[in-house]
Amino acid sequence: xxxxxSHLDEERLAxxxxxxPDAEVSAHLAQxxxxxxxWQEYRxxxxxxxxxxxxxxxxxxxxxxxxxxxxxRAAWWWRYRTVLRAGxxxxxxxxxxxxxxxxxxxxxxxxxxxxxxxGPSPVAELAPAAQPNTEEMRSAGIASQTPxxxxxxxxxxxxxxxxxxxxxxxxxxxxxxVSEMPRTIxxxxxxxxxxxxxxxxxxxxxxxxxxxxxxxxxxxxxx
Amino acid sequence: xxxxxxxxxxxxxxxxxxxxxxxxxxxxxxxxVFAVSYRLLGDPDLAxxxxxxxxxxxxxxxxxxxxxxxxxxxxxxAHNAALDQLRASARRRTVPxxxxxxxxxxxxxxxxxxxxxxxxxxxxxxxxxxxxxxxxVVLADVEGLPYEEIAQTLGLPLGTVKSRLARARxxxxxxxxxxxxxxxxxxxxGRLPDREGESPERLIEGE
Numbered sequence: 315x316x317x318x319x320s321h322l323d324e325e326r327l328a329x330x331x332x333x334x335p336d337a338e339v340s341a342h343l344a345q346x347x348x349x350x351x352x353w354q355e356y357r358x359x360x361x362x363x364x365x366x367x368x369x370x371x372x373x374x375x376x377x378x379x380x381x382x383x384x385x386x387r388a389a390w391w392w393r394y395r396t397v398l399r400a401g402x403x404x405x406x407x408x409x410x411x412x413x414x415x416x417x418x419x420x421x422x423x424x425x426x427x428x429x430x431x432x433g434p435s436p437v438a439e440l441a442p443a444a445q446p447n448t449e450e451m452r453s454a455g456i457a458s459q460t461p462x463x464x465x466x467x468x469x470x471x472x473x474x475x476x477x478x479x480x481x482x483x484x485x486x487x488x489x490x491x492v493s494e495m496p497r498t499i500x501x502x503x504x505x506x507x508x509x510x511x512x513x514x515x516x517x518x519x520x521x522x523x524x525x526x527x528x529x530x531x532x533x534x535x536x537x
Numbered sequence: 538x539x540x541x542x543x544x545x546x547x548x549x550x551x552x553x554x555x556x557x558x559x560x561x562x563x564x565x566x567x568x569x570v571f572a573v574s575y576r577l578l579g580d581p582d583l584a585x586x587x588x589x590x591x592x593x594x595x596x597x598x599x600x601x602x603x604x605x606x607x608x609x610x611x612x613x614x615a616h617n618a619a620l621d622q623l624r625a626s627a628r629r630r631t632v633p634x635x636x637x638x639x640x641x642x643x644x645x646x647x648x649x650x651x652x653x654x655x656x657x658x659x660x661x662x663x664x665x666x667x668x669x670x671x672x673x674v675v676l677a678d679v680e681g682l683p684y685e686e687i688a689q690t691l692g693l694p695l696g697t698v699k700s701r702l703a704r705a706r707x708x709x710x711x712x713x714x715x716x717x718x719x720x721x722x723x724x725x726x727g728r729l730p731d732r733e734g735e736s737p738e739r740l741i742e743g744e
Contacts, residue, residue: 325703
């Protein structure tokens with residue numbers, strides 16, 4: 315390093331403009347005129363840059379902020395947009411689930427579950443009148459409750475199914491208070507659906523549309 | 538109360554929506570933020586927009602401020618906003634950067650540098666640097682920030698900051714050397730007798 319024929323790397327010399335040279339470098343600079351002069355040039359350039367006058371402030375930015383509209387109050391949806399978005403997605407998911415259960419699912423449930431979900435069937439309503447005449451009840455049960463079964467199954471199994479259905483009729487009509495429960499639940503479910511739909515729409519507006527518009531007007535800080 | 542404790546207190550108050558606390562932070566750093574924006578953009582009007590945008594962005598995202606100094610954080614926002622402006626200017630082609638230093642001078646008394654010619658030469662040389670080198674040299678040499686804070690501001694490793702700074706200074710020296718006034722005032726010698734025939738850009742140790 316102290317060999318007069320060798321020189322310091324140019325990048326090293328450039329960095330030394332703002333750093334204190336260590337003993338080894340100092341020894342080299344003392345001996346090598348080229349490196350010393352180049353080092354002094356870098357120091358002169360840096361000193362000139364440090365002496366550049368600061369541009370005059372065009373205005374007081376703090377005062378401008380005081381005249382600005384109340385940004386924090388206006389932008390609550392911006393500050394809580396992540397929570398809003400998560401909540402909106404959750405509400406939308408629950409909405410879909412609830413709608414599926416209330417609207418679509420009963421059609422695919424077995425007839426036994428459907429009876430308890432949808433309330434008493436026409437057969438159950440006919441049941442008290444049909445009870446004295448077992449034969450009439452049997453034919454009414456076959457005609458009104460199992461047309462699909464009639465079309466696809468053999469007469470003997472149809473008869474067995476019809477008998478089974480008829481046997482259940484008194485049990486259903488006996489549980490009259492229980493048949494009120496599904497109506498209450500359905501009412502609650504529809505209220506829930508309406509509430510979730512409103513929440514989803516509001517969340518979409520505040521969590522997605524407003525922030526998207528704001529981003530267009532005012533780009534987000536890259537971090 | 539020390540400066541950093543005082544600043545932490547102001548930040549905590551500003552986070553609760555206290556405008557006076559945030560205004561105090563703005564007053565502390567507005568000269569620096571505007572000066573850096575101006576040096577990066579070379580245009581006082583654009584720099585004013587960037588500084589204003591910086592403080593609004595900072596106010597709106599104060600909850601994200603952590604793990605660095607307020608100065609580095611504000612400068613980082615200003616740097617990003619200035620880069621956005623440069624990209625927009627490049628698209629509009631309204632401010633050719635290589636001439637930015639020529640029409641962007643301002644009239645102030647010059648206690649530091651008496652030679653207006655040298656100041657103009659320095660500003661023109663700064664404007665001629667690639668923006669990533671200009672950012673480092675403005676923060677390190679014009680504003681005198683330490684390497685660590687520059688690394689935080691630009692989101693770069695320390696080694697990258699140093700190598701960019703070295704390259705920026707090498708380029709600046711070459712640019713100023715080609716200006717007769719600057720060469721004379723700064724005592725830039727050009728090629729030295731014992732290095733004649735070699736590139737002054739690259740001198741490898743141990744030749």
